Amino acid sequence: MRVFQVENGWSMEHVQMTTRPLPTPAPGQVRLKMCAAALNYRDLIIPKRGYGKRMQGLPLILLSDGVGVVDAIGDGVSRVGLGDRACPVFYQTWIAGEPSNESMLSSLGCEQDGTMSDYMVVPAEGVCHVPSHLSNFEAATLPTAASHCVACFGKRRATEGGDKVLLQGTGGVSLFALQFAKSLGAHVIITSSSDKKLARARELGADETINYTTDPQWGRSVKAMTDGAGVDHVIEVGGAGTLEQSLRAVRTGAPSA
Incomplete structure (x- = not known):
């Protein structure tokens, strides 16, 4: 089968289309x-070993998001059937409950081979059925960005009508969050460098x-937009480069930032 992987060294120059034997479940x-x-932003970092020692050794099949059709089943599998469309989940061993150090080391395209191949084999518990109304292209975008947004809005206190939400940038996570x-029913403020x-x-x-770009102190501007109270939620995707302004923008006692 064809695979798209990084091999023989950590750099974009070592990303190659090649072949591997067809796997059997x-x-x-x-x-x-x-x-x-x-494609997610993280997939551009991974060939440069952007996640350090936690990453699988080479070769590594790239990408974490995708959708496929079940074409072979191992013994004891009942939750999916032949011909079902399914997405492999981002963290293959985080099926339910609180995350653990172990489950955080099971993401596709980083700690283990990803989705950019003709075929892939995963545990039956590590896939989700695809709703019939979604195309393959639509379903393939959901496992990383969309599921992270669901987790953000549900953590500690679900977003409610009338809440004020700040989103950073116009990448995949922020657009799903919007x-x-x-x-x-939330009131949404969003930032970008592009008008x-x-x-x-x-x-x-x-x-x-x-x-x-034109308003680098955007945290203060967000406070002004909320009559000095601050927003109820910040979907923080920028890390060290944005955290200071996020803290300026969020209200006292907000459940997530």
């Missing part, structure tokens, strides 16, 4: 004939926008 496993895969927040992208975000439902 063991008991409790399923094989997916892959139909589509999606749609989820608006469906819950064109901010205009598009307003078309998608954003209530207020900030260009962080």
Whole structure:
């Protein structure tokens, strides 16, 4: 089968299309004939060994998101059947409950082979059925960005109608968060370095926008937009480069930042 992997060294120059033997599912496993895969920002970091020692050794099949059709089943599998469409989940060993150090070391395309191959074998518990109304391209975008947004809005206190939510940038996580927040009735503020992208975000439902290039102290601007109270939620995706402004923007006692 064809695979797209990084091999013989950690750099973009070592990313190659090559072949591997067709895998066979063991008991409790399923094989997916892959139909589509999606690219996340993390997938551009991984070939440079951006996650350090936690990463699988080389070669490593890239990408964490995708969708396929179950075409082979190992003994003892009942939760999916032949012909079912399914997405492999991002953390293969985090099926339910609180995360653990072990479960955080099971992400696709980093600690283990990812989705950019003709076929992949994973545990049956590590896949989710795809709703029939979604195309393969739509379903392939969901496991990483969309599921992280669901976790953000559900942590400690679910987002409620009237809540004020701050989103950073117009990448995949923030655009999914925009749609989820608006469906819950929240008031959404979103940032970007591009006025064109901010205009598009307003078309998608954003209530207020900030260009962080022309307004580097955007945390204060968010406070002003909320009459000095601050937002109820911040979807923080920038890390060290944005955390100071996020803390300025969030209200006292907010459940997540």
